[in-house]
Amino acid sequence: MESAGLHQGSYSPNQIATAAGIINSWVEGASAKQPCGKLEFFSSGRIASKVTKTTRHIPDHDFFTLCQQMHDLTEALEELFRDRLIACRLNLKRWLERELRLRKQALNKRCFDDLLLDLHLALEAGSGGELASRLRERYRAALIDEFQDTDPLQWNIFRRLGDADGYPLFLIGDPKQAIYSFRGADVFAYLKAGSNLVDDRRHTLGTNFRSTPALVTAVNRLFSNHPDPFLCTDISFEPVTSGRSANDSLLHYGSPVPQPLQAWIFPRDDQSKAENKPAAIEKIVQSVAGEIARLLEPGHSVISSGGQARALNPGDIAILVKSHKQAELVQQALQALCIPSVQQGSATIFKTTEALDLLRILRAVAEPGRERLLREALLTGTMGLTANQVAAFVDSSGEDPEWEAWLLRFHDLHAAAGGGVVAVISRLLGNCGVRARVLSRAGGERCLTNILHCCELLHQAEHERGTSLPDSINWLERRISGDYSDDATLLRLETDDNAVIISTIHTSKGLQYPLVFVPFAWDAPSARSGRVMFHDPAGNLVLDLAEEDENRKLAGEERDAEAARLLYVALTRAEFRCYFVWGCINGAIDSPLFNLLHHGKVKKENKSFAALEDLEILTQVRELAAAGDCGLSAELMPPETSGCIYRNDIAPPALPGCRTLSRPPRDDWRVASFSGMLSGTGHGFQPHDHDNLVTAAITEDTRLPEPATGGLTIFDFPRGAKAGTCLHEIFEQLDFCPLNRDDITRTAGIVLAANGFQECWLPAVSGMIADVASASIIRDDPGFCLSRLRSGSWQCEMEFYLPLGHLAPETIRALFDGLLEEDCYRGFHEILANLSFRRSRGMLQGFIDLVFEHAGRYYILDWKSNYLGHRPSDYGQEQMRESMARSAYILQYHLYTLALDRLLKRRLPDYDYETHFGGAIYVYLRGVTGNDAQSGIYRERPSARFVARANRLLLA
Incomplete structure (x- = not known):
């Protein structure tokens, strides 16, 4: 071919070698089922068209003939594919029209287009004249503003109203401003309506009341410089005058x-x-x-x-x-x-960076044990952590205190998801510091506005559909990946x-x-190579599914x-x-x-x-x-920068005078928590009190003991925040009614894997859960165990807010004065003596792991993964009492008792503390064994004196 006298611009040696290589790869590779674009290059027809004038010899070879045949067959096949695609699109259109109508009927819904179509059909029906007369009687005149943005269906409706002689019908619009075709507006409907009017029915506004005379003159000059500035002979430009004073101007x-x-x-x-x-x-x-x-x-x-x-x-x-x-x-x-x-x-809120950030954050909230999702969430612009920070977390193998803090925050957000997406995002903004972090950077107001906007739409969807967090995530995913847009999703102003x-x-x-x-x-x-839509000579809108070149030109x-x-x-x-x-x-x-x-x-x-x-x-x-x-x-155009930085030196408007307060304002209202009291703050939202979230002084040994002979046991299970959170999550997901070994194994396996624990721990953890579920849990009823709970008789992770009248260290000490023996609870009395936090009022907030009812009595139950030793005997009553005192869990269950007591007073008409409150049960999970009812289960019942005293001294 190189010596055949072909045009070198089309058949250079490099081009020939490249095309031959592509065909070889196509023949030998798996892509041979698809047409090859280089077949035409070697086709006899194309070669014949590229022979130079000085050379009349046309290269001839069977390969060129075969390539021509293959090329012709490929084109024929592509034509069949195009026809098939058109048929599929038409069938899809018919199906969508039918299915949409049926689904609207099933949901008993009508949209704006349905109302228009119904009215149009009614006016075109046999009794349409009567309907048109009634409408004229109801509306004595019709003035249609922005008529250039109408469509043929709306015009046909108004045309029927204007059929009667003398009916005032005003069509007001400027075709030069018809810019909403993407919304269905059809300027050709306006032009068609105007073409039927005689000249004395046409009126033009020749005055611009917006712009100054000089600016109006400039626009006139610009658009008069071309005989057809709007590329449409039916839309002409007529110069106008200004209705403003010549003295109105911008002064430099x-x-x-x-x-x-x-x-x-x-x-x-x-x-x-x-x-x-x-x-x-x-x-x-x-x-x-x-x-x-x-x-x-x-x-x-x-x-x-x-x-x-x-x-x-x-x-x-x-x-x-x-x-x-x-x-x-x-x-x-x-x-x-x-x-x-x-x-x-x-723009729609779903196409913003903040919507995508929120999706990643909610995914991590839904599965806080999946560390990959948490890392993705932390790397979003909304959370603000850097890649180096997250990489340091990975390098630390989860031992970094900041990483552990983030794990706990997201586990807490997961627990809050039961209150809806608003509860999750509110805590994300406040307790995770997102609001302050976002507002501290440029464009922060825009970001925060978008986050709150997404939150509102998620809450609305949640309210309408009763969805869970996973459903809300799916809903947000569909909208981010789709093309959803309505007035509610439009971006809002970030500032006034x-x-x-x-x-x-x-x-x-x-x-x-x-x-x-x-x-x-x-x-x-x-x-765009998308839809080919244009208007035919009669002004009708046409969608060309075949996308013919001529019609594509008309659309352009x-x-x-x-x-x-x-x-x-x-x-x-x-x-x-x-x-x-x-x-x-x-x-x-x-x-x-x-x-x-x-x-x-x-x-x-x-x-x-x-x-x-x-x-x-x-x-x-x-x-x-x-x-x-x-x-x-x-x-x-001037240089990219003028060196100017805007400084707003305008003095703020004078504020109205304020009354002088006769007394200083109170600043002691806050949300208090058990963990806050022990940490010395007394307030501020705290995550769930999962074992290790008490104080820095109350610590656990996080070293992993050597496994006992015969395999891993629950005593060998890792310690620390992550392990404790994992065990809590297992019990939170268990369905006690009914509860069998298969359910235990399945739930434990899923949660362990989600939290990053190896499968080797499954037998030990499953065995522990089975022992706990079958253990005698109530002192007065040895035959009762958790696996016998009735459906609906328990609630996990019960959140509460108790109104506080006066919270101070001396108030807490006064509550326990004379109620607990000094010798038995020495460690707890030492903690009480050392309490130090600011006096406050407001609310006491917390979470109770499990509340259940049995035989008419209500019980508080809390799971503890604390490691007290490697033998069941290390979890006896004395050892657990010492741990309860040392960890201040005694204060914790007394506070929980107050919360449940306040709830039962409002729910049970004949409530009596002695009759209906069963007590507090703390289960030390590592110490529960099937053959010892005393091991690992600590039971107490605060006295009625304490409850009465707390209602008087502490609660509002």
């Missing part, structure tokens, strides 16, 4: 700005080619931020309007963008110069403060701003026409001044600005436009501006 250092429409010409680094988009965008946003900082300098810019003058504020400035990605880049540039800003737009407004052009329609930047006016609409023309209308909306939002950026940037030639600025001067082709130097582009725009005093000016 006391002088009016003569040209309020400012074109910035983008300066390229390389004058021989168009600038690439990412580089251009980065420079543009920096220049815009710098210009805004300069305008906001004290004394620089003043707005003069209605005879009044005031300084330009950040809230007077709007930056109009086309996408939310552009909005983020602009906001980052403003933040770098300390300029306050807010985003307005139609005076700030620069960053808005999409679509959102800005109908609004006005004193000063506007349109930094991406040059950005042309992308030639309609897309370009809407881009021209979008530009018009952007450039007409300003009152006093508007900036826009133009230049030779990739894709800019397809922007409507090219038609307006260079009509008749440059061929609309990339090569011709790129050949212009930036100064030539500037000159052509200035020539347009020089045609009369039109209020348009052009200059090279």
